[in-house]
Amino acid sequence: MMKELMKDPLSLIVIGVAGQGNVVTSFLICDALVNQGFLVTFGQSYPPQQRGGPVINYIRVSKSIQASPIIPEGRADVIVAMEPVEAMRMLSQYGNPDVLTMVNPRPIQAIDTTGQGIKYPSLDKLMEDITALSAKTWVIQATEEAAKLGNPIMANVVLVGALVGSGVLPLNREAMEAVLAERFPKALESNMKALDRGIELVKQHA
Amino acid sequence: MPDIDIDAPGKTMMLMGNEAIARGALEAGVGFIASYPGTPSSEILPALAEVAERRNLYAEWSINEMVALMNAAAAATAGIRAMATMKQNGTNVALDFMATLASNGLRGGAGLILVNADDPGRRNSPNEQDTRGVAKMLDIPLLEPGDFQEAKDMTRWLFELSEELDSLVMLRTVAKISHTRGNVTLGELMPNERPAHFPLFPRPQAGSINLHARAHEKLDRAKKQFETAPFNRYLGPDEPELLVITCGASFLHAMEAVRILELQDRVGVLKLGTIWPLPEALVEKHLGKTRQVLFVEEVHPFVEQSVMELAASLGPTGPRPVFYGKRSGHLPPYGELNPDEVIKPLAEIMDLTYQSRDPGYAAQVQAASSQEVIVRLGTLCPGCPHRASYWAIHRALQLDGREGFATADNGCMSAGYGPGGFFVAKIGGAMGGGAGLADGYGKLKRFGFDQPVIGGLGDSTFYHAGIPALLNGVWNQSNFTLVVYDNSATAMTGFQPHPGVGMTAMGVQGKAVPIEDICRAFGIRVEICDPFELEKTTGVMLDVVRDEGHGPRVVIMRHECELQRARRESAPYRVWVNPDKCLGESCGCDRLCVRIFRCPGLRWNAETGKSEIDEVICCGCGLCTDICPQGAIEKAPAAKGVAS
Numbered sequence: 001m002m003k004e005l006m007k008d009p010l011s012l013i014v015i016g017v018a019g020q021g022n023v024v025t026s027f028l029i030c031d032a033l034v035n036q037g038f039l040v041t042f043g044q045s046y047p048p049q050q051r052g053g054p055v056i057n058y059i060r061v062s063k064s065i066q067a068s069p070i071i072p073e074g075r076a077d078v079i080v081a082m083e084p085v086e087a088m089r090m091l092s093q094y095g096n097p098d099v100l101t102m103v104n105p106r107p108i109q110a111i112d113t114t115g116q117g118i119k120y121p122s123l124d125k126l127m128e129d130i131t132a133l134s135a136k137t138w139v140i141q142a143t144e145e146a147a148k149l150g151n152p153i154m155a156n157v158v159l160v161g162a163l164v165g166s167g168v169l170p171l172n173r174e175a176m177e178a179v180l181a182e183r184f185p186k187a188l189e190s191n192m193k194a195l196d197r198g199i200e201l202v203k204q205h206a
Numbered sequence: 207m208p209d210i211d212i213d214a215p216g217k218t219m220m221l222m223g224n225e226a227i228a229r230g231a232l233e234a235g236v237g238f239i240a241s242y243p244g245t246p247s248s249e250i251l252p253a254l255a256e257v258a259e260r261r262n263l264y265a266e267w268s269i270n271e272m273v274a275l276m277n278a279a280a281a282a283t284a285g286i287r288a289m290a291t292m293k294q295n296g297t298n299v300a301l302d303f304m305a306t307l308a309s310n311g312l313r314g315g316a317g318l319i320l321v322n323a324d325d326p327g328r329r330n331s332p333n334e335q336d337t338r339g340v341a342k343m344l345d346i347p348l349l350e351p352g353d354f355q356e357a358k359d360m361t362r363w364l365f366e367l368s369e370e371l372d373s374l375v376m377l378r379t380v381a382k383i384s385h386t387r388g389n390v391t392l393g394e395l396m397p398n399e400r401p402a403h404f405p406l407f408p409r410p411q412a413g414s415i416n417l418h419a420r421a422h423e424k425l426d427r428a429k430k431q432f433e434t435a436p437f438n439r440y441l442g443p444d445e446p447e448l449l450v451i452t453c454g455a456s457f458l459h460a461m462e463a464v465r466i467l468e469l470q471d472r473v474g475v476l477k478l479g480t481i482w483p484l485p486e487a488l489v490e491k492h493l494g495k496t497r498q499v500l501f502v503e504e505v506h507p508f509v510e511q512s513v514m515e516l517a518a519s520l521g522p523t524g525p526r527p528v529f530y531g532k533r534s535g536h537l538p539p540y541g542e543l544n545p546d547e548v549i550k551p552l553a554e555i556m557d558l559t560y561q562s563r564d565p566g567y568a569a570q571v572q573a574a575s576s577q578e579v580i581v582r583l584g585t586l587c588p589g590c591p592h593r594a595s596y597w598a599i600h601r602a603l604q605l606d607g608r609e610g611f612a613t614a615d616n617g618c619m620s621a622g623y624g625p626g627g628f629f630v631a632k633i634g635g636a637m638g639g640g641a642g643l644a645d646g647y648g649k650l651k652r653f654g655f656d657q658p659v660i661g662g663l664g665d666s667t668f669y670h671a672g673i674p675a676l677l678n679g680v681w682n683q684s685n686f687t688l689v690v691y692d693n694s695a696t697a698m699t700g701f702q703p704h705p706g707v708g709m710t711a712m713g714v715q716g717k718a719v720p721i722e723d724i725c726r727a728f729g730i731r732v733e734i735c736d737p738f739e740l741e742k743t744t745g746v747m748l749d750v751v752r753d754e755g756h757g758p759r760v761v762i763m764r765h766e767c768e769l770q771r772a773r774r775e776s777a778p779y780r781v782w783v784n785p786d787k788c789l790g791e792s793c794g795c796d797r798l799c800v801r802i803f804r805c806p807g808l809r810w811n812a813e814t815g816k817s818e819i820d821e822v823i824c825c826g827c828g829l830c831t832d833i834c835p836q837g838a839i840e841k842a843p844a845a846k847g848v849a850s
Contacts, residue, residue, distance in 0.1 A: 053584030074563030092575030127575040
């Protein structure tokens with residue numbers, strides 16, 4: 001029996017700066033959703049260079065249609081941002097009064113490509129604006145928590161855990177364990193730790 | 207993820223469009239596949255190479271796309287189902303052979319598919335191109351999948367068609383299908399059990415017989431099949447107020463637009479999968495049921511023009527709908543589409559107003575984001591050896607002082623045009639273009655040209671198309687320096703091996719042919735540098751640039767791709783900025799490390815007024831310790847380990 005979606009199609013954005021591992025985040029979510037019997041389209045938008053630019057992942061979930069790989073303007077239901085400026089970048093294009101936002105508040109500076117200096121905005125103000133522009137916001141210290149677990153790159157799996165724990169997707173811990181076992185058979189234990197930490201964090205948040 | 211040859215008919219998996227194409231080939235009993243890496247086509251070959259041994263198929267990375275197609279044609283004409291896969295630029299490279307193959311046919315052999323992946327919007331390409339025109343030019347059939355399931359099913363079907371027509375056939379995809387993932391329900395695998403044998407008859411038809419006539423007769427046969435092919439679908443009311451004719455990824459955007467505007471009962475969507483030749487009877491039938499048509503396709507108005515030509519040929523008693531599309535200015539004849547770009551013309555034609563979101567919210571988000579969303583341009587990865595090479599070239603050209611410049615290659619090397627490569631590269635384009643252009647500039651002295659020119663090639667490109675240009679320079683004694691950026695990988699497209707490495711696609715050791723051996727055989731000066739030895743490399747560059755008067759010189763910048771290294775082992779160094787040594791704003795370097803060198807791992811701390819390392823991004827290569835004039839960036843060997 002297929003679980004209910006809060007909307008159909010459900011439109012989820014996973015955003016990060018290239019190199020943060022948000023593509024893996026998306027793989028895990030998509031694999032789990034397909035295993036549950038949903039139709040999933042996973043599209044990406046990325047610049048040609050390898051590092052420093054934003055990487056947008058669009059995940060569309062439906063019971064009946066194979067949706068477009070790109071979310072139309074103002075139509076994201078959930079935004080998972082691995083970096084706070086990137087959360088705002090996505091809100092500016094895809095946000096709406098009902099959007100749910102999960103954000104890792106760890107800033108990544110932009111590379112100064114102009115030579116004029118790039119001023120990263122005030123983090124407090126940024127987080128305040130993100131919260132004001134979202135129906136609900138979860139602030140998950142994913143990088144910090146992953147570093148405590150031994151590797152900051154696992155921030156992405158912490159976020160997957162938080163997403164699963166938040167209940168916005170029809171996925172649970174078992175569904176994620178199955179896909180983690182498939183993708184990372186050798187590192188299942190450390191990944192499950194990161195996943196569980198994310199689930200805990202989102203529970204504390206509420 | 208399970209391998210794509212999982213024997214589970216009926217199972218639904220999430221596959222990338224490219225993986226779906228590979229699966230379709232396995233379900234058709236493919237035996238031979240050859241390719242050269244190029245985004246967005248690169249994943250098809252590895253998916254098949256991975257399972258090659260147990261599926262009795264041969265898979266290779268070829269030296270370039272023309273050789274790949276020749277290889278696949280050899281297999282097909284010897285009775286083995288074959289496929290050559292490439293991006294649009296690769297199809298351009300293969301075009302010469304492809305043109306004769308299109309006329310000659312397959313000598314009654316097995317099916318042969320050329321898979322061409324286009325990149326509308328040129329996110330990962332030197333140009334934007336709509337390769338559908340090639341099929342029309344060569345008079346071969348072309349199909350295009352509109353989703354992931356079709357990518358698989360079409361591939362399988364095309365092998366049958368190719369055999370039936372005795373013709374090369376083309377499968378065209380776009381990035382948003384090839385590189386997007388979606389649901390695919392698997393079919394039965396077909397083992398490759400055909401023996402390879404080349405029939406000595408029929409004899410080639412030489413002389414005055416024009417084989418082109420036969421290609422047209424095959425196209426007519428293809429058209430008959432296309433009229434009832436399962437890949438052309440109609441969704442909507444029997445007599446729609448507006449008919450959308452679409453294909454490829456645009457189909458998914460068009461359906462989204464119709465749903466968002468709630469036009470399912472008023473607008474019909476005709477999704478074509480058989481693009482060339484046009485299934486004319488089918489299209490005519492649908493034209494007769496509507497008074498308005500909107501074409502939704504990316505880049506060229508290819509289907510639009512075919513349909514308008516058909517409508518014109520039907521005469522005054524035929525259907526006469528109003529046509530909207532690129533000609534009418536409702537859609538652009540360039541760029542990648544998305545749902546919003548379809549919603550706009552659709553709403554306009556149907557006289558609807560569309561608001562994407564609450565205007566109050568839009569104003570609020572605009573106010574915040576205009577202040578807070580910083581520009582984030584991409585650059586070379588932390589630890590990238592190209593940054594070091596470009597730095598050495600940048601410095602050497604400054605020291606030389608004659609307005610020298612570099613040419614660029616495709617892939618990662620294109621960073622040379624921008625800040626990541628210190629703007630040293632000024633012109634390039636096409637595989638091997640970096641060498642051929644430099645070769646040309648090197649002959650302009652007689653017209654007063656006195657700037658040093660540094661031709662640029664990646665290592666994979668050197669083999670692909672660089673060798674003839676270099677040899678031309680040697681023969682004609684052109685004055686230039688060729689730099690081969692050898693990071694031992696085709697990194698941008700996913701670390702495919704090449705002849706310098708010797709490892710083949712199927713993971714066996716072939717014969718490695720080092721770049722320096724080839725260059726030395728030409729009898730020219732060859733230097734090999736590790737660009738991480740910055741001072742030494744800069745000195746060598748300056749010396750080689752000035753070593754004029756006896757034809758081209760070659761500098762091989764050899765240092766492994768950092769991403770490839772990091773897959774194998776942990777970081778070599780721990781790196782930090784010593785705050786006592788960093789003079790910050792007051793240093794004469796004017797923030798050299800973050801303003802000019804710009805490795806993503808370095809950042810400026812506005813509060814302390816000094817540079818620092820972002821330990822989450824830093825890969826521990828240690829290169830930046832050599833660029834700080836104060837020696838404030840310090841390193842120590844990190845504990846060695848295997849990458850997790």
